[in-house]
Amino acid sequence: MTGNPSAGPPPGTAVTVDQAVAIAAQRHLARDLDGAETIYRQVLQARPNHPEALHLLGMVESVRGNKVRAAELVGRSLALAPDNPQALNNYGTVLKGLERYDEAVASYRRALALQPDFVEVLCNMGNALSAARRIDEAIDAYRRAIALKPGHYAAYISLGVLYRDEGFPEQAIETFDRAHALRPDDLVGRFDRALALLVAGDYARGWDEYELRWDQDHLKPHRKEFPQPLWRGQDLRDKFILVHGEQGFGDTLQFVRYVPLLARQGARVILAVQPELDRLMGTLEGVHHLHPSGAVVPPFHCHLPLLSLPRLFGTRVETVPRNVPYLSAEPERVARWAERLGPKKGLRVGLVWAGVPTFKADAKRSPKLEPLMPLLEVPGAEFYGLQMGAGRKCLEGRAM
Numbered sequence: 001m002t003g004n005p006s007a008g009p010p011p012g013t014a015v016t017v018d019q020a021v022a023i024a025a026q027r028h029l030a031r032d033l034d035g036a037e038t039i040y041r042q043v044l045q046a047r048p049n050h051p052e053a054l055h056l057l058g059m060v061e062s063v064r065g066n067k068v069r070a071a072e073l074v075g076r077s078l079a080l081a082p083d084n085p086q087a088l089n090n091y092g093t094v095l096k097g098l099e100r101y102d103e104a105v106a107s108y109r110r111a112l113a114l115q116p117d118f119v120e121v122l123c124n125m126g127n128a129l130s131a132a133r134r135i136d137e138a139i140d141a142y143r144r145a146i147a148l149k150p151g152h153y154a155a156y157i158s159l160g161v162l163y164r165d166e167g168f169p170e171q172a173i174e175t176f177d178r179a180h181a182l183r184p185d186d187l188v189g190r191f192d193r194a195l196a197l198l199v200a201g202d203y204a205r206g207w208d209e210y211e212l213r214w215d216q217d218h219l220k221p222h223r224k225e226f227p228q229p230l231w232r233g234q235d236l237r238d239k240f241i242l243v244h245g246e247q248g249f250g251d252t253l254q255f256v257r258y259v260p261l262l263a264r265q266g267a268r269v270i271l272a273v274q275p276e277l278d279r280l281m282g283t284l285e286g287v288h289h290l291h292p293s294g295a296v297v298p299p300f301h302c303h304l305p306l307l308s309l310p311r312l313f314g315t316r317v318e319t320v321p322r323n324v325p326y327l328s329a330e331p332e333r334v335a336r337w338a339e340r341l342g343p344k345k346g347l348r349v350g351l352v353w354a355g356v357p358t359f360k361a362d363a364k365r366s367p368k369l370e371p372l373m374p375l376l377e378v379p380g381a382e383f384y385g386l387q388m389g390a391g392r393k394c395l396e397g398r399a400m
Contacts, residue, residue, distance in 0.1 A: 017043055021052050033060050051081035055090065062094050070094045085115040093124055101132035119149045123158060130162050131363070138162055153182050157189050160196065165364060169200035187215040207311035218360075222246045224305070231302040233312050237266035240288070242303040245273035248356070251307060252277060257321045258309035260286035270300055283328045346380040354391025366391065 024039035040057040043050050058073030074091045078084065088111035095104035108125035111118055126141035142159035145152055156179035163172035176193035183189060194209030213219045224244050231241055241262060245252045252273045262269050263286030272291035273281060281290055291297055304312070313319075341348075354366040368391075376383055385392070 017047050017050060018052075021050065021056070024053075025056060028056060028060065033063060036060060049076075049080055051077045051084070051087075054080070055084070055087045058094070059090055062090075062097070067094055067097045071098060082110075083114055085111040085118055085121070088114070089118065089121045089124060092121075092128065096124070096128045096131060099131070101128050104128040105132070105134075117148055119145045119152055119155070122148070123152070123155050126155075126158055126162075130158075135162070135166055151182055153179055153186070153189070156182070157192060161192055164192070164196040164199055165361075167199075169196045172196040173200060173202075187212050191216055201317045203310070203316050207315060211308065211311065213307075219247070224303075226303050228300060229302050230308075231304045231312070234302075235266075236262065236302075238268070239266075239302065240268045240270060240298070240300040242270045242272060242291070242297060242300040243306055243309070244303065246305045246307055248359075249274060249277065253327070255306045255309060256281065256284055257323070257326050258306075258313060259284055260323070260326065261309075261313060261321060262286065263288075270298060272297065273306070279330060280327055283330065284326060344382070346382050348382045348384065349375075350384045350386040351375070352387050352391075354387060354389070357390050 020039055020043050024036045024043070027039070028036035037057065037060050040053045040060065043053040044057070047053070054073050055077035058070040058077065061067075061073060062070035071091070071094045074087060074094060077087055078091060081087070088107050092104040092107035092111070095101075095107060105125055105128050108121050108128065111121045112125075115121070122141050122145035126138045126145070129135075129138035129141060139159065139162060142155050142162070145155040146159070149155070156175055160172045160175035160179060163169070163175060173193060173196045176189060176196060179189045180186075180193065190209060191212045194206055194212060197203075197206030197209060200206075214223050223246070226242070228242075243259060243262070256271070256273070259269050259271060268288040269286055270289045270291050271281060271284070271287045275292065278290060278292060281287065289298060310320075351369075351372055353369045353372055355362050357366075359365075369385075369387075375381075
């Protein structure tokens with residue numbers, strides 16, 4: 001193979017196929033995906049069965065989100081060179097992205113059989129096992145990674161997140177503390193620890209640390225900037241405060257319970273949340289002005305993201321506002337639905353079984369319809385499917 005696939009060799013210098021792949025891999029590491037892909041494809045034109053070119057081209061496709069094509073390319077590479085631990089590791093990661101968890105774990109195990117001290121494989125295998133709900137095996141994989149490399153930060157973070165999400169917040173906090181000792185300036189790990197503190201009921205520290213959410217890449221787009229100052233607890237009598245929603249519907253529905261507390265301090269609350277919730281929020285006590293989406297915000301003196309309210313009110317488990325229900329349906333809609341549904345035959349229960357599928361942890365929070373089906377046998381109750389969006393397709397062919 002001749003040419004100038006990198007800035008290294010002079011023009012016209014002959015380059016072997018393996019050298020070309022090495023040059024492409026350097027570009028790949030430098031995030032020059034277009035340049036790397038061009039060389040990988042040139043290599044494969046000359047040598048269609050070059051294992052490493054197939055493997056690395058597959059990883060380019062993976063980065064670009066083409067998981068099926070990536071799995072095909074890396075699978076072809078492994079058929080030609082089955083004893084490549086790095087390719088087996090990457091293949092497992094691609095398979096995990098396709099939710100083919102058992103196959104992913106099998107690929108990781110093959111990599112470990114070839115290279116038992118491959119710590120990254122153990123961490124990746126833990127992630128796949130966690131996604132497959134094989135929790136004990138996942139914990140074991142992370143612990144093995146830490147035993148091999150006690151300073152492996154990612155293993156501590158992954159183990160801590162697993163503990164937290166599985167309802168073991170004390171173990172999670174201890175694990176995050178160890179991670180913090182390794183990288184005290186890492187804000188992602190500190191935010192994970194904040195969530196564990198909240199789960200454990202340690203609101204004194206948890207709400208303070210939760211303010212680190214704005215340093216998280218997935219939450220930065222939700223941050224709103226205004227020339228007016230943030231409210232930090234100063235006197236609100238006769239002041240207008242803009243309270244703005246920041247994350248999902250569930251967060252808004254849970255935390256608007258704090259709005260009446262602001263009104264009781266004399267504040268005139270301008271509430272800006274998701275437009276889909278506007279009618280429901282119209283029933284909330286203490287709202288001076290409900291700000292419709294897209295409209296010009298009326299003048300205000302200060303503002304605050306909704307989920308900062310618990311911290312500023314010094315919330316502890318025993319002081320969470322419990323004036324429920326704080327939201328209610330509009331009377332005219334209640335009357336309309338009562339007429340539509342007819343006389344009650346028992347307790348009416350609405351079922352929702354899926355969240356937004358694009359949420360990264362949706363599999364952990366969306367039970368789907370099947371596990372709820374035994375509820376339909378409860379005597380003296382009427383059940384209604386209230387699911388909207390993609391999750392509603394589960395109802396096709398079912399009577400409810």
